[in-house]
Structure formats: C-alpha cells, structure tokens
Amino acid sequence: MTSLPFDAATICQAKKVAKTPPPEVLDPRIERLVNELIGRVADKWTMIILEVLDAHGELRFTQLARKIEGISQKMLTQTLRQMERDGMVTRTVHPIVPPHVDYRLTELGQSLGAAFCGVWIWAEENLETVEKAREVFDGR
Amino acid sequence: MTSLPFDAATICQAKKVAKTPPPEVLDPRIERLVNELIGRVADKWTMIILEVLDAHGELRFTQLARKIEGISQKMLTQTLRQMERDGMVTRTVHPIVPPHVDYRLTELGQSLGAAFCGVWIWAEENLETVEKAREVFDGR
C-alpha cells in the first residue's frame, strides 16, 4: 500500500455526477497522505486495536496484548507508536516501577472507527452474496 | 490480513451503547469471511481498480493497465480475478483475434465503492490534523 492515484472526492463525486472526466492530477502532497492513511487504516492490527480501545476505553499494554490474541509484543508496540504518532491514541506513562502505561483513543481515533463502520457493515451485509459468487465462480 | 476477533456490529454498536460487554465469540465462519473481505477491500490495487472502473464504466485489460500507472500485468490479472470471483466485476470475453475482454463493476462492486466513501472522506478531512500530530510527535 503506497500510492493511490485519486482521492475521495473523485470516487464519491462519481456517484452523483455519473459522468466525471477522468481524474486529473491533484495536490501530490494530499494524495500521498491520503494513501498513507488508507494504508495505515487498512492495517489489520490497527483496526483491531482501534476496536478494542473503542470498546474498553482505557487499557494498558499488557491488557491490550491479552485482549488481542495472537499479536506479538513487537507488533503491538509498533502499531501503538504509529497510532500515537498519527494522533489516534494517547499514551500516558505513570512513572512508577514496575511501569504503568495507559492507552486510549483520541477523538480522531474514534472518528476513524466511525468512518470505518460503513465498510464493516458492507462486509457483513454482503457476506452471503460474496460466498455464493465464489461458489459459482469455482464451479462448486 | 488474516483474522479480526470482532465484527461490524461490535464496533458500530459501541458508538451508540457506550458500554458494550467485551465482544464474545461469534460464528467463526462469518468472522473469517468478514476478515477476508476487509483484507481484500483494503488491498491497494483492488481499491484503485474499483475507483477507475467506477469512473469509466467499462474498460478492457490494456486500458486498465494504462490508467493504473505502476501496476504489473501479473497484479492486474490477479486482482481482477479475485474481484470477479467475489462478484465485484464482470468479465466479458469477445472471442475474436486479437482478444478483447471488457471489465465493469457489478452492483456489488459499486456498493463497495460507496461504502468506502466514508473512509476516503475521513482521510481527506483529517489530513491536516494527522500531519500536525506527526510534526508534534517527531518534535519538528
């Protein structure tokens, strides 16, 4: 996931305008960031962390690790750092020993979760359709 | 992208219900397919093809290849096959020489594009916010 030669306006306007001229070049800076964000968002662990934090409010590192079965420490740290960098989560360190670090979603993180609802709902609604399409395609 | 231990209902309900109990296990078959679909959808080339076909209506293989700068024949074929299998595009072969094959979105494909609008719009709306968050995080 590195580049998408179009932007939200393009695909969404196409719905309303029916005949849009082929998408021309846009601000490459915006383009790059949109693509990056989509890439980030589409990431498996990011989505899971987003969901778990959304459901539980505030969790510390080990609690997250336990809720997200299968994630390695490395990926958990890595993903949390990216999300923190992007302003999706806050990381609160309590300077005690043993360490205590809390993670929670920012408003931005919550809004992303909300934005993704559409796709999740689509996926659930169209499960059967896709399953059937595959059966037909595979010829049983 | 292989497994997500939750479903659309979980994350979307959380918005409304505020205090949802931790997500318990669901039908693993559904779970698997939702995850697969999200993985498929989140794929870079799938999103691009979705957009290009949505904007242009009907295109043949070489036209797609030309519109989607940077894609290899291999990935174009592969992605189109997957999308066809999932019922997102139709593939019409005209039995002439040299070959002529048309691709177009199905209703399912279009609805997926629509579902994804939310994410694209979010990304565009929050570009600046994220950019600033990164600058702060990186300390300039």
Added chain:
DNA sequence: TCTCTCACTCTCTTTCAGGTAAGTACAAAT
C-alpha cells in the same frame, strides 16, 4: 513470410512485513 496486437501465463528474483526469542531496567516481594 514476418510482424503486430491483445490478454494473459509462467518462472525467477527480490523485498519486506512480521514472528521468535532474548535482553533491559528497576523495585518490591519471597
């Protein structure tokens, strides 16, 4: 006869995301 087109398909090679496992710091509990 030679070349060109289209839509692939096949093989080879490289890249890299992500897993495993070990290490670190420090204090409190045993």
Added chain:
DNA sequence: ATTTGTACTTACCTGAAAGAGAGTGAGAGA
C-alpha cells in the same frame, strides 16, 4: 539473593507478496 512484573527494544530469520521479464496463440495487415 533470587524471582517477578511491566513495558518495552533489538537482532535474527522466514515465508509470502510482488516486480521483472520472457513466452504464447491466432488472425490481420505489410
């Protein structure tokens, strides 16, 4: 004195994804 808990970091390794590039078949045009 040794173990435990917490939140990481670091180094190494592997499998899967993706890029490069050559090959294919059959008719139409030069």
